[in-house]
Amino acid sequence: MxxxxxxxxxxxxxxxxxxxxxxxxxxxxxxxxxxxxxxxxxxxxxxxxxxxxxxxxxxxxxxxxxxxxxxxxxxxxxxxxxxxxxxxxxxxxxxxxxxxxxxxxxxxxxxxxxxxxTRARGLPHLPHAQGNGQDSGLSNVAVLRSAADALRLRTLLDAAQHLTLLGGGFIGLEIAATARAAGKAVTVLEAAPRLLMRSVSPELAEHVLQTHLASGIDLRLGVAAGGFEINGNRLAALAVDGKREPVELMVLGIGVVPxxxxxxxxxxxxxxxxxxxxxxxxxxxxxxxxxxxxxxxxxxxxxxxxxxxxxxxxxxxxxxxxxxLGREEPYRALPWFWSEQGALRLQMAGLMPQDGTRHRRAGASSASFSILHYAQDRLVCVESVNAPLDHMAARKLLESGKSPSPELACDANTALKTHL
Ligand SMILES: Cc1cc2nc3c(=O)[nH]c(=O)nc-3n(C[C@H](O)[C@H](O)[C@H](O)COP(=O)(O)OP(=O)(O)OC[C@H]3O[C@@H](n4cnc5c(N)ncnc54)[C@H](O)[C@@H]3O)c2cc1C
Incomplete structure (x- = not known):
């Protein structure tokens, strides 16, 4: 030029x-x-x-x-x-x-x-597997971030009988549920004492845990995974709480870095x-x-x-x-997120308060409910399981700043949208 x-x-x-x-x-x-x-x-x-x-x-x-x-x-x-x-x-x-x-x-x-x-987080103590699983040189270790990762994982999963997931975050649990629905044996190893520790309430985490356990996923919390045993270009096994576990296919679901x-x-x-x-x-x-x-x-x-x-x-x-374009329109959007894990459709809106109260609103069945979070009597966050209509109404409440009392909002005989 x-x-x-x-x-x-x-x-x-x-x-x-x-x-x-x-x-x-x-x-x-x-x-x-x-x-x-x-x-x-x-x-x-x-x-x-x-x-x-x-x-x-x-x-x-x-x-x-x-x-x-x-x-x-x-x-x-x-x-x-x-x-x-x-x-x-x-x-x-x-x-x-x-x-x-x-x-x-x-x-x-x-x-x-x-x-x-973001990029998928690698494991510094797993040789060759820092960053992108595709570049790891280990033919049975994968991450899922890009289309190329997904194509590779789909092929690997198709040929495997057993999948080990290191990490029980949203994407890891989605992969686990998908693999389980396809008839694979699935093990999820999570280091934290509960699932989705920083992202969801204990009640929601427990429901997610029980649903996955009921589907036959071997989901273990609070485990220490390490001692990676490499054989040629394959990860042969890892030590889980000191015990050797063979690996057929492993997905790293241990988060991402910006x-x-x-x-x-x-x-x-x-x-x-x-x-x-x-x-x-x-x-x-x-x-x-x-x-x-x-x-x-x-x-x-x-x-x-x-x-x-x-x-x-x-x-x-x-x-x-x-x-x-030269207009000042500050970013003020309400955060919301969804995740689909087998039969679970999870939706979250707002930010979980550090100190707040939680109230449960029942849904149409026992597998359907919402957790409403209040901070100083204000509705600030809603998590829903298989309750899309309640969730949509709750999101509108949050966006409009309206805050029905927990008693009113949890009265399952009254549609949540009535309070809009
Ligand atoms: C498997 C998966 C499932 C997900 N499911 C959900 C869901 O159910 N609900 C939900 O809300 N969110 C979900 N997410 C998250 C959501 O996709 C991301 O939040 C969203 O894609 C973020 O958009 P982004 O543009 O910031 O980043 P990305 O969509 O990640 O795009 C970033 C792009 O930048 C490119 N890039 C990086 N560095 C350079 C460079 N130097 N030069 C050029 N290009 C570069 C990368 O290759 C990439 O293509 C999911 C993500 C994944 C991976």
Whole structure:
């Protein structure tokens, strides 16, 4: 590029790094605002942006299931977006306002948006298996984050009789339930004394535990797993509470880490993710960060948070559109999340208070209920199991700031929506 061309591009371009949920929504919002021709979308993966939630659900279950793309390629082309696929960004020069891609391409920007998501956590004491299971060199160890991971796991799972899951988080439990429904023997090893320790109430965790145990999953809590025994390119066994357990196929479900390498190397402030303000600007006003990789001060609690959910990616993308167009619309969305684990449909909205009271609202059957969390007499969070109508009403209550008393809200003879 000549100096003039670089200057022209810098004045106009919005470069988006990351080809996931947040990036796809950001593209949609900016295209709707007539900004498509200004956009460069830089994707590490070869695929166009696709929906990740099905990867641990329908996609894993059904060999005929295909990736659900956010938009077809023609949409990006028609919108004037320049796509850079399978060509990750490898460096940001904040002084020259350029991004360098692995291929050597250099993109000048007026505004840059980081939507780099997270990476699956590896195990430092498991040789070769740090980061991505696909790169681990161990042919029977997998992680699940990307489409390539999902395809590999589907193939491995199809051939296996027994699956060991290290970690009992949401995605791990979804995989466990899917594998169990396909007739596999499944063992889940969780180090914490209960499931989903930081994400759900003890009541919900217990219900999830009992449901999985009843389905035949060998789910063990409070276990110490280690002593990995490698044989050639396979993980042969591990020690669980000191006892040797053979491994046929193992999935690492021990969480994710925010992908903020580029941001850190460029000197942006990072603290459990790339730090952003309410307008999603990083410590450099020309650079925004959104989605799983961004951490922010939540407006109601002041807690410094990083959320890993489709809702957060979508809503932050909307805020970023406003910021990029010069409007100040601070991020104030209510967090919500869902998970499907076999017969369990879990939905959560709001943030669990550190000190609060919990009240149970019965649903249509014993396998259906909601837990309502109150902080100083205010409804602040709702968790539901197989109770979508109650959950939808509760979410609307939370969004509108309405707070029926626990007695009224838990009267199962009165529809929750009556209190709206
Ligand atoms: C298997 C699975 C099941 C899930 N189920 C649910 C669910 O049921 N409900 C729910 O709410 N959420 C679920 N989630 C979480 C949800 O998918 C994420 O919160 C959401 O995808 C976050 O969007 P994002 O754009 O921030 O990150 P991602 O969608 O992870 O996208 C980040 C992208 O950035 C790319 N990238 C990283 N570094 C670079 C670079 N240097 N250059 C270019 N590109 C780069 C990555 O390759 C990736 O494609 C699930 C996630 C997974 C993996």
């Amino acid at each position: 000549s100096n003039d061309e670089t200057e022209q591009a810098r004045q106009d371009s919005i470069v988006i790094i990351g080809g996931g949920h947040a990036a796809a929504q950001l593209c949609a919002g900016l295209v709707a605002a007539g900004q498509g021709a200004r956009l460069h979308l830089v994707c590490e993966e070869a695929e166009l942006p696709y929906q990740r939630p099905p990867l641990s659900k329908a996609y894993l279950k059904n060999p005929l299931e295909v990736l659900q793309l956010h938009r077809a390629e023609a949409w990006y082309v028609d919108a004037g977006i320049t796509l850079h696929r399978a060509d990750p960004a490898v460096g940001i020069d904040r002084v020259r306002r350029t991004v360098r891609l692995r291929s050597g391409t250099e993109l000048a920007y007026a505004k840059l948006v980081l939507a780099t998501g 992908e903020h390498t580029l941001a850190s190397e460029a000197g942006l402030a990072c603290d459990n993710g790339i730090q952003v303000d309410a307008l999603l600007r990083t410590s450099d006003q020309n650079i925004l960060a959104i989605g799983d990789c961004a951490s922010f001060d939540e407006h109601t609690s002041g807690r410094h948070l990083r959320l890993e959910s489709v809702q957060n990616a979508n809503d932050q993308a909307r805020t970023a559109v406003a910021t990029l």
